[in-house]
Amino acid sequence: MNIDTLIADLAKQLQLEDSLQLDEHGYLSLEVNDTLVVNLQWHAADEHLIIFSPLFKLPDDSEEPETLRKQNTLLKMLLGANLFWQETKGGTLSLDNDSGWLWLMDKYPFSVIAPAGVLSQRLLQHIETVKAYAEKGPEPAPARKQVGDDSQVNNQWIQG
Secondary structure, eight states: OOHHHHHHHHHHHTTOSSOOOOOTTSEEEEEETTTEEEEEEEETTTTEEEEEEEEEEOOOOOOOHHHHHHHHHHHHHHHHHHGGGTTTTTOEEEEOTTTOEEEEEEEEEHHHHOSTTHHHHHHHHHHHHHHHHHTTSSSBOOOOOOOOGGGEETTTEEEO
8 A cells, every 4th residue: 555545545535536646746735615725745755645734813013911911821721732632642843934834734644644544544633633623723734725616525625
């Protein structure tokens, strides 16, 4: 089995009408229920798959005491969730300092996701964790553009 077969099997397990396929860079983007984006990136050199999603944008710097208090509370919650991955189900919460967006990322060696059903289980777990954290933020994650009618898959997923 290789990563292409595994991704094609994922589409079948999720009961998608169309097959999924990584692009020439090993990348695949899915939109779930028009509300969240899930990205998959295959790294062939060391054979691992990264699943990552934007959660929300942190508020811009402010000197208003109430805003600072809310941001401090939010950051404490996020750092606490990251401790030994206890509330992220193995994922890592990360901040892109340039954009201010918070991301959830999971990294899996091929040997871990290769057994039947494991990739779909890990993907669905990632989605549930994203949903739980995305609603804690002040600004929703960016919507992904729909490419066209043929990009809609199973009324929930959009392949990009």
